[in-house]
Amino acid sequence: MPSSHLRVLPFRPSVRLEGADDGAAGGHGVGAGTDPVSVGRRVRHHRRVADLTLAELGARVGLSASALSLLENGRREARVSVLGDLARALDLDLGELLSGGPPTRRSALEVRWERAQRSEGFQTLGIPQVRVGAGLPDDALEALVGLYESVVGLQQQRAATPEFARIANAELRRRMREADNYFPEIEGRAAELVRAIGHEGGVVSKADVNRIAEHIGFELRLVPDVPASTRSVTDLEHHRVYLPERGSHDARAAALQALGHVVLEHEPPRDYAEFLAQRVEINYFAAAVLVPEASAAPFLQQARAVKDIALEDLRDEYAVSYETAAHRFCNLATRHLDLPVHFMRTSADGVIYKAYENDGVRFPMDGTGAIEGARVCRAWTARVVFERPNGEIYAQYTDTGRGTFWCTAVAEQTPQGRFSVSVGVPFDQVRWMRGRDTRERRTSRCPDPRCCTRPPAALAREWDGKVWPSARAHSHLLAVLPPGVFPGVDDTEVLRFVATQEAAGNAIRDGAAQPHA
Structure with a gap:
C-alpha cells in the first residue's frame, strides 16, 4: 500500500515566561495577558528611534543598563509603574508599549525566535541557542525561525495527537474500502513465501513460520524479557527477531508481523499515518500467510456454493x-x-x-x-x-x-x-x-x-436532578502518543535489550570456543 500523508497543523509556539525577579517584577507586573518579549522589543525599538543608549534611558527611569537590557530581551517582566516611566521618558503613551504587534519585521522575527528558544520543544532538539545581535542578518534570522517552526510542525505530526490519529484512521479506511480490502502485492509476497517452504495446505505450523524466517535469512528467538513497550524486537544487524516467551495469543502471528516489515521492505515511518499503514500491512501479511489465498479462496467458494459460509469453519x-x-x-x-x-x-x-x-x-x-x-x-x-x-x-x-x-x-x-x-x-x-x-x-x-x-422519558423524569455520575476519563482520548519514529516505544529500553542479548550470545560463543581441560 502506498504511504498516506497527514496535513501539518499550523505551528503555535509555546511561550514559557521567565519567573519574576525582585526589583523589576512581581505582583504589580503588566499581567499574564501581556507578552514580556513583545513589550521588550517595543521598548528597544522606541529607545533606538530616540537615539538613546541603554545607559542613557536607564538613567532617566532609575534602572541600570543591565536591568533595562533584560527587560528589552523579555527576560524580566516590568512593573506597570516602570513602563509608565519608560513611556514618559520616550515621549509615548503607555498603550504604545503595552499593545500592538512588534514595531518592525525584524522585531517580529526576534520575538518569534526568542519565544522558540524558550519553548520546551527547542530544549528537546539538543542544539545550542543562538543569540540575536545586530550582526545577525535579517534573512539568517528568518531562516532560523522558519527552520525551527518547520521542525516543530513535523514533531507535532509525528506526535500523533488524537486529531491526527483520527484523520489517519479515516484516510486509511477510505483506501481499504476503495481496494475492497484486498491488496495483491501483499498477497503475492505471502504466497511466494508459503510456496518457498513447500507448504501444501492446511494449518501453517510454528515450524513453517520458522522455515519462512530462515528462508529470508532471519532467526526467531523466544526470550522472557522483551521490552514492555514492544510486541517484538528485530535486530537487523544480526538478523534476529526476539519474541516474548508468553503473552502472545498466537506466536505465529507475532513472528510473521515482525517479519512482515522485512518482507514488505518498510522504511522507518515518516509520520503517524505511515506508522499506522505499516501496522495494517504487517497484520494483513501475517493473516495472508496463516490463511493462504490459494487454499482459502476455494474453501470459501465451496462454502458459498452450498450456501454455508461460516467464519468458525475458516477459523478451525x-x-x-x-x-x-x-x-x-x-x-x-x-x-x-x-x-x-x-x-x-x-x-x-x-x-x-x-x-x-x-x-x-x-x-x-x-x-x-x-x-x-x-x-x-x-x-x-x-x-x-x-x-x-x-x-x-x-x-x-x-x-x-x-x-x-x-x-x-x-x-x-x-x-x-x-x-x-x-x-x-x-x-x-x-x-x-x-x-x-x-x-x-x-x-x-x-x-x-x-x-x-x-434515557426513556419516564426513567429520566423519575431521576431528573437526582444523579451525578463521576465519569471514567479515557486519558488516551486526550493524550498525545509519545514522540519518536515508532510511537510509544522506549528507544533506550529497546537498544539496551538488543545490546544485552548480543553480549550474552557473544559470551556463550566465546565459552564454547575455549578448549576443554
Whole structure:
C-alpha cells in the first residue's frame, strides 16, 4: 500500500515566561495577558528611534543598563509603574508599549525566535541557542525561525495527537474500502513465501513460520524479557527477531508481523499515518500467510456454493483466532465471493476499536469521518452479543436507516477486557451465510438519540436532578502518543535489550570456543 500523508497543523509556539525577579517584577507586573518579549522589543525599538543608549534611558527611569537590557530581551517582566516611566521618558503613551504587534519585521522575527528558544520543544532538539545581535542578518534570522517552526510542525505530526490519529484512521479506511480490502502485492509476497517452504495446505505450523524466517535469512528467538513497550524486537544487524516467551495469543502471528516489515521492505515511518499503514500491512501479511489465498479462496467458494459460509469453519480449518478469520474473510469476500461486508471489533461498553465496511452500513463517526472511539448502537449485533456467554456465536438481523443487515458475532475475554468481533452483510446477500435462519431481529434508529443514547422519558423524569455520575476519563482520548519514529516505544529500553542479548550470545560463543581441560 502506498504511504498516506497527514496535513501539518499550523505551528503555535509555546511561550514559557521567565519567573519574576525582585526589583523589576512581581505582583504589580503588566499581567499574564501581556507578552514580556513583545513589550521588550517595543521598548528597544522606541529607545533606538530616540537615539538613546541603554545607559542613557536607564538613567532617566532609575534602572541600570543591565536591568533595562533584560527587560528589552523579555527576560524580566516590568512593573506597570516602570513602563509608565519608560513611556514618559520616550515621549509615548503607555498603550504604545503595552499593545500592538512588534514595531518592525525584524522585531517580529526576534520575538518569534526568542519565544522558540524558550519553548520546551527547542530544549528537546539538543542544539545550542543562538543569540540575536545586530550582526545577525535579517534573512539568517528568518531562516532560523522558519527552520525551527518547520521542525516543530513535523514533531507535532509525528506526535500523533488524537486529531491526527483520527484523520489517519479515516484516510486509511477510505483506501481499504476503495481496494475492497484486498491488496495483491501483499498477497503475492505471502504466497511466494508459503510456496518457498513447500507448504501444501492446511494449518501453517510454528515450524513453517520458522522455515519462512530462515528462508529470508532471519532467526526467531523466544526470550522472557522483551521490552514492555514492544510486541517484538528485530535486530537487523544480526538478523534476529526476539519474541516474548508468553503473552502472545498466537506466536505465529507475532513472528510473521515482525517479519512482515522485512518482507514488505518498510522504511522507518515518516509520520503517524505511515506508522499506522505499516501496522495494517504487517497484520494483513501475517493473516495472508496463516490463511493462504490459494487454499482459502476455494474453501470459501465451496462454502458459498452450498450456501454455508461460516467464519468458525475458516477459523478451525487454519487454527487461527476468530478475529484473524474475520479479517481474512473481509480480505477475500469481495474479491472472490462478490460479497460486500463490514467488520467491527468492539469493547463491552460499545466503543469501536477497529472497523471496515464496503457494504453501505453506516458506522457512528465524528466530524473528521473517524469511527474509532465512537459508540455502537445498543441494538447492533456487536453490542447484543455481550448478553451471550463468551465464545457463543450469535447472529441477528438489524433494521437501520441504511437498510437491513445480517451480522454474526462472538464475544471473548482478553487481557484488555471483553471484546466482540462481528462481521455482517446486506440483507440481499444473506442467503450465502450460515445462521441466516436466526429469528433474532432488532431495530436501530441511531444516530437519532431517541434510539438508545437518550434515557426513556419516564426513567429520566423519575431521576431528573437526582444523579451525578463521576465519569471514567479515557486519558488516551486526550493524550498525545509519545514522540519518536515508532510511537510509544522506549528507544533506550529497546537498544539496551538488543545490546544485552548480543553480549550474552557473544559470551556463550566465546565459552564454547575455549578448549576443554
